[in-house]
Structure formats: structure tokens, C-alpha cells
Amino acid sequence: MKARFLIPLGVFLVLVVLLGVGLTLDPRDVPSVLIDKKASEFSLPDLFDPGGTVDSSSMKGKVWLVNVWGTWCPECWREHDFLIYLAKQEKVPIVGIDWRDDDAEAKQFLLEKGNPFIAVGADHESNAIMDLGVYGAPETFLIDKQGVIRKKHKGAMTLQVWRDEFKPLMEKLEKN
Amino acid sequence: MNNVFLVVACAGVLLGTLYPLVIDALGAGKISVGPPYFNSVFIPLTIPLAIFVGVGALARWKEDSAARLARKLALTLVVSLTAGFGLTLLLAPRFSWGAALGLVLAIWVTLTTSMWLVDRVGGRRGFWHTLMTLPRGGWGMMFGHMGLAVFIVGITLTSIYSTEKDVRLDRGQSYSLGGYDFLFKGAEPVTGPNYQAHQAEIEVTREGAFVALLHPQKRNYQTGMPMTEAGIDAGLTRDLFVALGEPLGDQGAWSLRIYHKPFIRWIWLGFIFMAFGGVLAATDKRYFQLARKARAVAASRAAAGAA
Amino acid sequence: MKRLGWMLLLLFPVMVLARIEVYQFDDAATEARYKQLIDELRCLVCQNQNLADSNAELAQDMRRITYEMVSRGEPNEKVITFMVQRYGEFVLYRPPFQASTAMLWTGPFIILAVAIVLLLTFIRRRAQEKTQSLTAEDHERARQLLDDHKT
Numbered sequence: 001m002k003a004r005f006l007i008p009l010g011v012f013l014v015l016v017v018l019l020g021v022g023l024t025l026d027p028r029d030v031p032s033v034l035i036d037k038k039a040s041e042f043s044l045p046d047l048f049d050p051g052g053t054v055d056s057s058s059m060k061g062k063v064w065l066v067n068v069w070g071t072w073c074p075e076c077w078r079e080h081d082f083l084i085y086l087a088k089q090e091k092v093p094i095v096g097i098d099w100r101d102d103d104a105e106a107k108q109f110l111l112e113k114g115n116p117f118i119a120v121g122a123d124h125e126s127n128a129i130m131d132l133g134v135y136g137a138p139e140t141f142l143i144d145k146q147g148v149i150r151k152k153h154k155g156a157m158t159l160q161v162w163r164d165e166f167k168p169l170m171e172k173l174e175k176n
Numbered sequence: 177m178n179n180v181f182l183v184v185a186c187a188g189v190l191l192g193t194l195y196p197l198v199i200d201a202l203g204a205g206k207i208s209v210g211p212p213y214f215n216s217v218f219i220p221l222t223i224p225l226a227i228f229v230g231v232g233a234l235a236r237w238k239e240d241s242a243a244r245l246a247r248k249l250a251l252t253l254v255v256s257l258t259a260g261f262g263l264t265l266l267l268a269p270r271f272s273w274g275a276a277l278g279l280v281l282a283i284w285v286t287l288t289t290s291m292w293l294v295d296r297v298g299g300r301r302g303f304w305h306t307l308m309t310l311p312r313g314g315w316g317m318m319f320g321h322m323g324l325a326v327f328i329v330g331i332t333l334t335s336i337y338s339t340e341k342d343v344r345l346d347r348g349q350s351y352s353l354g355g356y357d358f359l360f361k362g363a364e365p366v367t368g369p370n371y372q373a374h375q376a377e378i379e380v381t382r383e384g385a386f387v388a389l390l391h392p393q394k395r396n397y398q399t400g401m402p403m404t405e406a407g408i409d410a411g412l413t414r415d416l417f418v419a420l421g422e423p424l425g426d427q428g429a430w431s432l433r434i435y436h437k438p439f440i441r442w443i444w445l446g447f448i449f450m451a452f453g454g455v456l457a458a459t460d461k462r463y464f465q466l467a468r469k470a471r472a473v474a475a476s477r478a479a480a481g482a483a
Numbered sequence: 484m485k486r487l488g489w490m491l492l493l494l495f496p497v498m499v500l501a502r503i504e505v506y507q508f509d510d511a512a513t514e515a516r517y518k519q520l521i522d523e524l525r526c527l528v529c530q531n532q533n534l535a536d537s538n539a540e541l542a543q544d545m546r547r548i549t550y551e552m553v554s555r556g557e558p559n560e561k562v563i564t565f566m567v568q569r570y571g572e573f574v575l576y577r578p579p580f581q582a583s584t585a586m587l588w589t590g591p592f593i594i595l596a597v598a599i600v601l602l603l604t605f606i607r608r609r610a611q612e613k614t615q616s617l618t619a620e621d622h623e624r625a626r627q628l629l630d631d632h633k634t
Contacts, residue, residue: 019201022198188594195587207572421505474624
């Protein structure tokens with residue numbers, strides 16, 4: 001007789017615990033499956049140089065960041081000043097991928113607000129960003145000397161994220 | 177047995193819904209569970225459910241010997257199979273095993289429920305008298321079973337025989353789908369209370385005879401998000417649906433999506449019948465009477481025992 | 484104005500219909516494969532919609548890639564692998580059958596088996612109880628219930 005009540009109760013309690021854990025998680029978050037995998041090579045039209053290309057292969061041997069952004073993305077505006085700080089003060093090489101954007105507006109944006117990128121590729125058809133597993137903007141990737149993706153951050157890059165997560169890893173990778 | 181199938185189906189839905197949450201909470205990754213899973217659970221359960229519904233209806237008449245029951249079942253089965261496959265082969269645009277199976281099950285449920293009713297008539301009373309004096313629970317069962325049959329027909333036919341097409345049509349160009357011709361007469365700008373829109377006029381005909389005039393719209397509300405209002409011609413045996421896409425070129429051509437969905441209203445009808453049947457059965461006076469009597473007898477027994 | 488539109492597109496779940504792209508297919512079979520694939524792939528931006536329904540830009544691009552791959556003759560598995568390589572299994576509405584999802588796929592049938600066993604046990608027990616003769620009290624109860632019902 002007792003078991004009849006204990007079993008449903010037990011199941012219920014287990015469910016409560018699991019769902020409680022679930023409440024602390026972000027349901028929209030899609031964790032990257034490409035961490036520690038070699039990043040797909042990309043070759044995108046250069047935003048500033050019609051006819052030229054921005055190639056990921058040119059960054060071999062360096063530890064660098066890829067930042068996916070667009071002028072249509074409000075969080076990208078928010079992180080822009082910090083990216084400039086990273087580029088100018090911390091001397092971090094950042095390659096920008098301008099996703100599904102208007103080229104003229106993008107160039108205007110960088111002219112007015114400053115350009116933290118050593119190069120910007122225009123991805124109008126989402127080819128490069130899909131290869132990186134991007135599904136929103138902004139997203140920032142840390143890539144090591146062998147071209148392997150080591151870290152991904154979704155949302156605006158902040159001082160805290162940089163200091164706690166990216167910077168130590170970057171320094172470690174530089175030493176290798 | 178029917179309850180077993182229904183409960184297991186519900187458990188399947190619960191499992192499919194909670195599973196991604198559990199996996200995520202356990203840190204075992206992120207998966208998605210969608211229609212392909214739920215279909216693969218529901219359909220294999222609905223088939224035996226429909227079969228047992230029929231068996232249950234026929235087996236109620238307790239005077240039958242096992243042999244007579246088996247004969248009734250076999251006869252009904254043969255008729256259902258013939259009618260189901262026959263209808264599919266003769267009337268459907270193309271043969272499909274799934275459609276045939278669905279029709280067989282629906283006919284099976286319908287026939288067995290009708291035979292239940294006919295059995296009740298017996299020899300003493302007439303058909304109408306039986307209907308008039310049918311207890312509410314009986315009506316509930318009939319509506320419930322008919323609802324199940326209608327529902328199965330709706331789901332099967334619409335899943336298998338629905339057609340849709342995205343087309344580019346110039347002004348005056350026509351497209352054929354599901355036996356209907358859709359003539360695109362062009363799209364004009366219109367203004368609504370809080371939106372600007374383009375409204376298209378589509379003339380639908382079937383073998384030359386007029387069927388409907390549809391006016392799908394593509395609206396741009398003041399907040400900037402484009403919304404589509406589809407042009408729908410609803411019917412008992414099919415729904416026709418046209419949605420406006422994008423203007424193509426500058427000669428007045430547009431991209432359009434056209435749907436032909438046969439028997440889709442039967443899904444809702446089936447639901448309504450089943451729900452109505454459920455309410456009827458649940459409010460049958462006899463259940464309350466019996467419960468009250470049982471309580472009264474138990475109370476008098478307790479009083480007698482105490483005395 | 485355009486910027487506002489894009490921002491809103493990101494913030495709000497979008498309407499039911501996907502942008503209507505007119506794709507040409509070589510034959511009905513290819514078209515059917517395309518339709519099935521975009522039905523079973525999940526949109527990552529509008530996560531409550533499949534690729535067929537979603538109007539998100541990323542969904543448009545994923546549909547385009549699906550169309551290109553299918554038209555090239557690539558089998559469905561190739562398209563699925565392509566998407567899963569980049570986005571993980573979250574992008575599949577049909578969860579793959581593997582160790583972590585074994586419980587999911589076999590669960591309902593296990594429950595069915597258990598339920599049938601319970602049902603049979605219950606029926607057998609009831610049948611045993613029925614063969615026991617009624618007590619005098621039960622006789623009295625039965626008589627009362629039947630009498631009252633007759634009136």
C-alpha cells in the first residue's frame with residue numbers, strides 16, 4: 001500500500017528538483033558545439049576595399065578575436081566602445097564580420113564611432129557566420145594560433161567577461 | 177484497455193515535453209523534441225485505440241456468445257477494410273496506405289457504434305423509441321465515438337492530401353492546385369486605421385464554376401512589422417488559403433503561397449463531438465444516483481450496526 | 484526606420500508565415516524532401532518555429548542552404564549533418580536516437596507494457612474476488628440498490 005504513494009511522490013520530487021535547476025538556466029541559450037574545433041576558413045569581401053577579401057587564413061599563428069556585428073543590432077552599439085578599448089589599449093587583434101548589413105551604413109557607423117577592427121568582412125548571405133554557429137549578434141569568438149575556436153561569448157562584450165574569461169585564456173594561448 | 181492507450185498517449189506527450197528540460201538540467205546537452213516525435217508516439221497508439229473502441233462497442237451486448245461476437249467483429253472488419261480501401265482507391269487523388277488505414281479505422285468505429293445502437297433497438301421497441309429513451313451516457317458514447325471517427329478522418333486526409341505551393345504570379349496569371357484554379361487579379365495599396373497594406377484579389381474557380389473571391393493582405397503597421405492576413409475560403413470538405421508574399425519586379429507580379437487543405441475542419445468537428453460526448457457521459461444522472469444510493473445504504477448499515 | 488525594423492525583428496517573435504520564397508525544383512520528390520527538411524529543422528532565432536514558418540533572416544539563409552543542397556542531390560542526412568555540425572542537436576525537431584535519448588524514444592512503449600501488465604493483473608484479481616461468494620451484507624446492499632432503482 002505504501003509503495004503506491006511513495007512512487008508518484010518520489011517521481012514528483014525528482015521532477016521538482018530538475019525543473020528547479022532548469023529555472024536557473026537560459027532556455028534560449030544554444031551552447032556552441034564548435035569549441036575546441038578548428039574554425040572553418042572564411043574569405044569574405046572586404047567592407048572597405050571592394051574587390052579585396054578578408055581571409056581567416058591570414059590570421060594563422062596569431063591569437064585573435066572574431067566579432068560578429070551589424071548596425072541593426074542594439075547590443076553591438078553598446079559593446080562598441082569596449083571593443084575600441086580592447087583594440088587600442090589591450091592591443092587585441094579583432095576581425096569583424098558585418099552580418100547581413102548595409103555596407104554604406106556599416107562604413108558610416110565605423111567612421112563615426114571608431115573602428116576597432118583590423119579588418120571587416122561583409123557576410124551578406126550568412127555563410128561565414130553559419131560555419132561559426134552564430135545565431136544572433138553580437139557574438140565574439142577567441143581563436144588560437146592553430147585556428148581552433150577556444151571560446152565563444154554571446155551578447156555584448158564587457159569588461160567583466162573580458163577580464164574573467166577571455167584575457168586569462170588569451171594570455172595562456174599566447175604562450176603556447 | 178482504451179484508458180490504457182489514452183493514458184499512455186498522455187504520458188508520451190508529458191515525456192516528450194519534459195525530456196529536453198530534464199536533459200538540460202542534467203547538463204547532458206540541448207535537444208529539441210517536436211512534431212516528428214509526438215507523431216511517432218501518438219499515431220501507433222491511436223490505431224489500437226480505435227480498434228478497441230470498436231470492439232468495446234460491440235462487446236457491450238452481453239447476451240452474445242463468443243462465437244456471435246467474433247462473427248460480428250469479422251463482418252464489420254471486412255466491411256471496414258473494403259470501404260476504407262475502396263474509397264481511397266476510387267476517390268482520392270492518389271492512393272496512400274496511411275489514408276486507407278485512417279479511413280478503415282474511422283469506418284470501423286462508425287459501424288461498430290451504429291451496430292451498438294441497432295442492437296439496443298432489439299425487437300420490442302422501435303428505432304425512434306430507442307433513440308428517445310437512450311440514456312445520456314449512451315448519447316455520450318455515440319458522440320464520443322463519432323467524434324473519434326471524424327477526427328481520424330480529418331487528421332489522416334489533411335496530413336496526406338494537403339497541397340501547398342509558393343508561386344510567382346503576374347497580374348492575370350492563374351495557378352491550379354487541388355483541382356481549383358486561382359486567378360491572381362493584382363494587388364492594390366489600401367489604407368487601414370493603423371496600417372498601410374497591399375490587398376490582392378484572387379478569383380477561385382473549379383472547372384469554370386465560381387467558388388470564392390479571396391482578399392489576402394500584406395500589412396505594414398506603424399510599428400514597422402509586416403503582417404500577412406490570409407484569404408481563406410473555409411468549407412466542410414476543404415479549406416483554401418492564399419497568402420501574399422513579396423512584390424516581384426515592377427510589373428505587378430507577386431509571390432503567393434496557396435494551400436489546399438482537405439477535411440481540415442473535421443479535426444475541429446471531431447474534437448467538438450468528443451468533448452460534447454464527454455460532457456454528456458459525465459453528467460449522466462445514473463452515476464450520481466448510484467453514488468447517492470450507495471452512500472445512503474452504507475449510512476443505514478452503519479446506523480443499524482450502531483443500534 | 485530600417486534599423487528599427489531589424490531591431491524589432493530581433494526582439495519580437497515573428498508572424499506565422501515565412502517569407503515566401505519562390506524556389507523552383509526539378510521534381511516533386513526534391514520539393515517534398517525540401518519541405519520535410521525545413522519542417523523538421525528548428526529556427527534558432529524564433530525558437531518556437533521550424534524553418535518553414537520562421538521569418539528570421541537566419542532562417543531564410545538556412546532554407547536557402549537546404550534548397551541548394553537538396554537541389555544538388557545531397558541526401559537528407561547530409562543536410563542534417565551540416566546543420567548539426569554547426570548548431571548541435573538543438574536544431575533538430577526529431578531527436579536522434581542515441582544513448583541520451585533512448586529513454587525518450589522507448590519510454591512510451593515501456594509505459595504501455597507496464598500499463599498492460601498492471602491492467603491484466605487488476606483484471607485477474609477482480610475475477611478472483613468475484614468468485615468469492617457474497618456476504619449477507621452485500622446481498623442486502625445489492626437488494627436495496629436494485630429495489631430503489633426499479634422505482
